[in-house]
Amino acid sequence: xxxxxxxxxxxxxxxxxxxxxxxxxxxxxxxxxxxxxxxxxxxxxxxxxxxxxxxxxxxxxxxxxxxxxxxxxxxxxxxxxxxxxxxxxxxxxxxxxxxxxxxxxxxxxxxxxxxxxxxxxxxxxxxxxxxxxxxxxxxxxxxxxxxxxxxxxxxxxxxxxxxxxxxxxxxxxxxxxxxxxxxxxxxxxxxxxxxxxxxxxxxxxxxxxxxxxxxxxxxxxxxxxxxxxxxxxxxxxxxxxxxxxxxxxxxxxxxxxxxxxxxxxxxxxxxxxxxxxxxxxxxxxxxxxxxxxxxxxxxxxxxxxxxxxxxxxxxxxxxxxxxxxxxxxxxxxxxxxxxxxxxxxxxxxxxxxxxxxxxxxxxxxxxxxxxxxxxxxxxxxxxxxxxxxx
Amino acid sequence: xxxxxxxxxxxxxxxxxxxxxxxxxxxxxxxxxxxxxxxxxxxxxxxxxxxxxxxxxxxxxxxxxxxxxxxxxxxxxxxxxxxxxxxxxxxxxxxxxxxxxxxxxxxxxxxxxxxxxxxxxxxxxxxxxxxxxxxxxxxxxxxxxxxxxxxxxxxxxxxxxxxxxxxxxxxxxxxxxxxxxxxxxxxxxxxxxxxxxxxxxxxxxxxxxxxxxxxxxxxxxxxxxxxxxxxxxxxxxxxxxxxxxxxxxxxxxxxxxxxxxxxxxxxxxxxxxxxxxxxxxxxxxxxxxxxxxxxxxxxxxxxxxxxxxxxxxxxxxxxxx
Numbered sequence: 161x162x163x164x165x166x167x168x169x170x171x172x173x174x175x176x177x178x179x180x181x182x183x184x185x186x187x188x189x190x191x192x193x194x195x196x197x198x199x200x201x202x203x204x205x206x207x208x209x210x211x212x213x214x215x216x217x218x219x220x221x222x223x224x225x226x227x228x229x230x231x232x233x234x235x236x237x238x239x240x241x242x243x244x245x246x247x248x249x250x251x252x253x254x255x256x257x258x259x260x261x262x263x264x265x266x267x268x269x270x271x272x273x274x275x276x277x278x279x280x281x282x283x284x285x286x287x288x289x290x291x292x293x294x295x296x297x298x299x300x301x302x303x304x305x306x307x308x309x310x311x312x313x314x315x316x317x318x319x320x321x322x323x324x325x326x327x328x329x330x331x332x333x334x335x336x337x338x339x340x341x342x343x344x345x346x347x348x349x350x351x352x353x354x355x356x357x358x359x360x361x362x363x364x365x366x367x368x369x370x371x372x373x374x375x376x377x378x379x380x381x382x383x384x385x386x387x388x389x390x391x392x393x394x395x396x397x398x399x400x401x402x403x404x405x406x407x408x409x410x411x412x413x414x415x416x417x418x419x420x421x422x423x424x425x426x427x428x429x430x431x432x433x434x435x436x437x438x439x440x441x442x443x444x445x446x447x448x449x450x451x452x453x454x455x456x457x458x459x460x461x462x463x464x465x466x467x468x469x470x471x472x473x474x475x476x477x478x479x480x481x482x483x484x485x486x487x488x489x490x491x492x493x494x495x496x497x498x499x500x501x502x503x504x505x506x507x508x509x510x511x512x513x514x515x516x517x518x519x520x521x522x523x524x525x526x527x528x529x530x531x532x533x534x535x536x537x538x539x540x541x542x543x544x545x546x547x548x549x550x
Numbered sequence: 551x552x553x554x555x556x557x558x559x560x561x562x563x564x565x566x567x568x569x570x571x572x573x574x575x576x577x578x579x580x581x582x583x584x585x586x587x588x589x590x591x592x593x594x595x596x597x598x599x600x601x602x603x604x605x606x607x608x609x610x611x612x613x614x615x616x617x618x619x620x621x622x623x624x625x626x627x628x629x630x631x632x633x634x635x636x637x638x639x640x641x642x643x644x645x646x647x648x649x650x651x652x653x654x655x656x657x658x659x660x661x662x663x664x665x666x667x668x669x670x671x672x673x674x675x676x677x678x679x680x681x682x683x684x685x686x687x688x689x690x691x692x693x694x695x696x697x698x699x700x701x702x703x704x705x706x707x708x709x710x711x712x713x714x715x716x717x718x719x720x721x722x723x724x725x726x727x728x729x730x731x732x733x734x735x736x737x738x739x740x741x742x743x744x745x746x747x748x749x750x751x752x753x754x755x756x757x758x759x760x761x762x763x764x765x766x767x768x769x770x771x772x773x774x775x776x777x778x779x780x781x782x783x784x785x786x787x788x789x790x791x792x793x794x795x796x797x798x799x800x801x802x803x804x805x806x807x808x809x810x811x812x813x814x815x816x817x818x819x820x821x822x823x824x825x826x827x828x829x830x831x832x833x834x835x836x837x838x839x840x841x842x843x844x845x846x847x848x849x850x851x852x853x854x855x856x857x858x859x860x861x862x863x864x865x866x867x868x869x870x871x
Contacts, residue, residue, distance in 0.1 A: 199835050201788070236828040239835070242692070243789045246782055247585050248828055254581035268692045268786035275783050290691060337681075337690035 189230040190489055190499065192482070193252030195263035195273070196287075200240030205265040208475035209287060210235055211466055213262070216482045219461070227493050231486060238264050242272035249273040253280045259489070260504050262481045263287060265474070278302050283505040285481040287474070290341075294527040304508050304527045306480040306517055307473075308437065312532040313414050314345045316435040318353035320537050320548075321384055321411065330359035330382035332373055332397060334389030338415055339365070342388035358382045365393035371400045384408050390415040395424035402428045409433060414535075417473060422543050433548055435535040437473045437517055444547040445536075450514055458516055476516030484511050484520065564811070568721065575713050583709040587781060589814075589821045590716040594774040596801045596813035597727050598767030603799070604807030605731060606763050607743030608658070609666045612673025613771055613798050618680055618790025619646045620772025621779040622687055625696045630686075635699050639776040643769050650768030654761025661746075673795050680787040692786030699780050712781050719777065720814070723770055727810045730766070739763060804845055806852020815853045819845070 194213055197206035217233040225231055234256050238245035245264050252258045253276070260283040264270045267290035274293070277284040278301065286293050286305040294300050321329065331346055333339040339362065350357055359380040361373035374397070377385060385408060387397045394416050401410060410432050417436040422429045438445060442455040458479055462471045488507035492499045511529070513520040518534025537548040575583045595617050602608050620642045627638035657668050680687050687693060699706045699715070706712045730736050738759050741749035750756055779785050797820060805816020823841055827834035849856025 234829075237834055241788050241793075242782070242784065242786055243588060243778075244824060247581070247588060247825060250581040250584045251825070251828065254579050268690060268788065271692045271694055271786065272782055272784045274694075292691070292694070337684075340684065340689070341691075 189232045190226060190486075191232045191234060191256060191258045192485055193249075193256060193258035193261040193263075194233060194235045194478075195238050195245050195248050195252070195261065195269075196235060196478075197240040197265035197269060198235075198237040200238075202240040202266045202269075205287070205474045206237070206240075208466075208470075208472050209263075209265060209478035212462065212475035212478040213482055215461060215465055216479065216486075220486060226486065226490050231489075233482075234258060238269050240266065240269060242269050245269045246272050246276065249276050253277070253282050258282070259499065259501055260285065260485045260508075262478065262485070267293065274300070274303060282501050283485075283508055285484060285508070287477040287481060297525055297527055300527060302505055304484070304522065306477045306484070306515070306520075306528070308414075308517055308530055308534060309528065310341055310345050311349070312530065312535060313435050314342070314349060315353075315532045316535045316537070317346075317386060317411055317413075318349065318355055319532065320433070320435075321355070321409075322353055324384075324409070326383040326409070327354055328356050328358050328383045330361070330377040330380060330385050331357055332359075332361045332363060332370070332377065332385065332387050334365045334393050335362050336365055336389075338390060338413075339388050342413055346386065346388065363389070363393055363397070365389055367393065368396060369400065370396050371404060374400050374404055374406065378404055378406055382408060384411060386411050388413045388415070391418070391421045391424055395421055395428070398425045398428040398432055417538075419469075422540060426543075429540045430542065431540065433537055433539045436538050436545075437476060437534070438536050439471065439473055439476050439516055440538055440545050441536060441547045450519060451516075454514055455516060473517070480513065480515035480517050480520065483515060484508060484513055487511065487513060567811075567814075571717050571721075572714075575710055580709045583713050585821060585825055587709065587713050587716050588778075589818045590713070590720045591774045591778050591781070592798070592801060592821060593814045593817035594720050594723050594777075595771045595798055596805060596817050597723055597810060598770035599798055599802045600805070600807060600810060600813050601727060601730070601739070602763050602767045603802055604809065605736065605743060606739040606760060608760055608764070609662075610669045610764070610767070611666050611792075611795050611799065612669035612671075612676070613767070614790050614792070614794040615673040615676035616646050616650060616768040616771035617775040617778075617794070617798075618676065618787075619649065619768075620775030621785050621790065622680060622693070622775075623772070624776030625693050625779040625785055626686060628697050629693070629695060635697055635780060639699075639773070639780075642776045643772045646772035646775075647765040647769040651761050651765035654764040655757060658757050658760045658764075670792070670795075673792055677787060677791050680790060688786070690787065692784055694784050696779050696783050696785070698783065706780070716777055716781070719773060723773070724810055724814075731810060735759060735762070800842060804842065804853055806854045809852060809854050812852050812854035819853055 196209050197203060198210055213233050213235060217231055221230045234252060236248035238248060249261065252261055261277060262285050265287050267288040270286045270288045270293050281302060284303050286303065287307060288305065289307050289309060291309045291311060293305050294303055331343065333343040347357065359377045359382060361376060363370045363373055387394055387410065394412055398410060412432055412434040414434060414436050416434055417440055438451055439455055442459055445452045459471045462475060485504065488504045488511065489499055491507055492503050497503055509522055509524055511520060511522045518530040520529040522529040538545045539548040574586065595613060599610060599613050602610055623642035623645055624638045627633040627641055628635045660668050681690055706715050738749065738754045741754060742756050742759060746756055801816035801820045802813065804819050805812030823838055827837050830837055845853065
């Protein structure tokens with residue numbers, strides 16, 4: 161009998177070693193959860209997001225919290241894995257009893273938790289790009305997001321080109337997910353901008369030579385070339401175009417909005433034009449830009465803590481999400497209403513915020529609330545990002 | 551006499567486990583329940599791996615591929631082609647097992663490190679297919695809105711009901727595996743593990759036995775994969791990649807390779823470590839590795855055996871000698 165009891169105890173021990181954490185009665189602080197891809201495939205996104213959230217948590221609490229009550233950010237690593245993100249989200253909701261959740265860092269991982277937060281009725285502010293996250297809006301009642309979408313970037317590119325009087329373009333897109341989504345959108349809306357696609361080529365982002373595809377494009381004689389890819393492949397395209405003496409404008413995607421592209425492409429990077437969030441060219445923005453003060457402050461704070469030149473767009477998305485949620489709590493407190501999940505959701509839906517990714521105007525039909533003009537066109541001049549003249 | 555007592559203790563332990571499994575979710579915390587569901591799903595895959603690695607002595611570093619095949623086939627058939635989810639699940643299991651059986655013949659011509667490399671390659675190829683066949687699988691962004699299982703009018707859409715479903719399957723898989731291990735083919739499996747040439751000389755068709763066990767383990771993995779797809783309602787490639795194959799091997803090793811019931815402990819230990827280490831942020835992976843190392847060093851035969859050793863030592867000390 162003793163043995164049986166022992167075995168039963170052993171079983172309870174192994175199965176029952178659950179991460180018990182204290183769950184108090186009355187909440188002493190406003191708890192906000194975050195599920196971020198800090199390790200794994202998306203660590204380049206999750207790390208600056210985590211740093212930003214920690215920085216903001218400290219700043220708001222040093223300033224006395226929200227009407228004297230502290231804000232607590234609980235961050236779990238998703239390992240860029242949807243299974244782990246799924247259980248981490250359950251934990252935030254059931255165990256930590258958070259008011260709202262920020263994340264996940266990428267589209268796939270966010271999709272895995274849409275049903276979970278909807279069933280539990282917890283507001284979620286995603287940091288991922290895909291449009292699918294917030295559409296159709298009737299089914300995404302509890303879901304919001306802060307990064308600009310692909311369709312905005314494409315609209316910005318076509319808008320710029322038509323301003324330049326260009327109507328015949330050649331596409332060259334990467335064969336990965338990023339390039340495929342870009343290509344789909346570029347083709348879908350070309351006619352609404354009066355664009356004719358004269359050539360449509362693709363490239364493997366790991367290839368080291370793309371002159372074959374570019375030679376085909378050169379033969380079609382387009383007025384401009386649009387390249388959709390991330391750093392490595394895009395750098396090869398820029399270089400090969402110089403080799404082939406292709407002089408037409410080269411427009412790229414926001415996938416190259418970091419220093420690596422300039423380092424890889426070197427001399428060939430000069431003259432490349434691409435749309436990006438304003439954070440890239442903060443200092444060059446005109447003084448009357450409504451976002452300029454916010455951008456300068458975020459950049460200064462972040463770089464003071466984490467090093468010169470380290471501020472990036474992904475951290476900016478987290479800044480927007482955190483500020484949207486804390487503003488919602490603040491206005492509930494100001495109105496003397498109870499701070500709960502449903503209240504925060506309602507406030508998010510009517511939120512207005514001058515943020516890092518743009519100026520947000522949320523509504524019941526738009527859970528992002530940005531317009532394409534939150535992106536600026538950047539030209540690389542002498543290896544530096546320069547605000548392009550329009 | 552001794553074996554009889556040991557048999558009875560084992561039965562009691564299993565009964566205790568079953569009772570415990572029924573009681574645990576009644577605490578009402580959906581987070582615990584969801585973690586236990588994931589543990590049950592992973593335990594089903596791990597049992598298959600134990601049969602293959604522990605009993606038959608054949609390495610597989612590509613088990614996540616079968617898990618993924620099960621998930622994707624069930625998801626695509628039930629969502630895109632509106633097949634009944636149970637039927638889609640059955641098709642997923644049979645198709646994955648058939649695929650594994652067929653691939654078993656060429657792949658088991660290899661041994662040791664070469665077999666490990668081949669299964670590794672197989673896992674990566676299938677993972678790339680999940681990612682690149684995006685018009686079928688949804689590619690990198692994933693596959694959304696997978697329907698859930700239901701019987702008559704009752705839908706398994708709550709954590710609690712799905713918990714009992716998964717653990718029902720899990721216990722059934724355990725019993726089937728236990729019976730296989732104790733059968734003629736189970737003896738053949740162990741013979742192959744201990745000496746392949748000797749078992750061939752005894753007239754065992756070693757490649758056939760190995761292919762059958764691979765097919766069985768693939769069927770378990772596909773069952774688990776389809777349960778996962780129906781539970782979460784969304785799948786994307788990362789949970790079915792190379793890293794998960796390695797994690798499965800870790801579960802099998804931690805539980806004790808040649809131990810059917812150990813699979814539950816292995817899956818539980820690995821998953822709970824991951825959950826427990828969430829709050830440590832970016833060093834959780836490092837701590838995870840360290841803890842696994844400690845477990846393997848302290849108890850190289852797996853957690854189940856390690857617990858058994860502690861019990862024996864304790865009972866020796868307690869018995870009035």
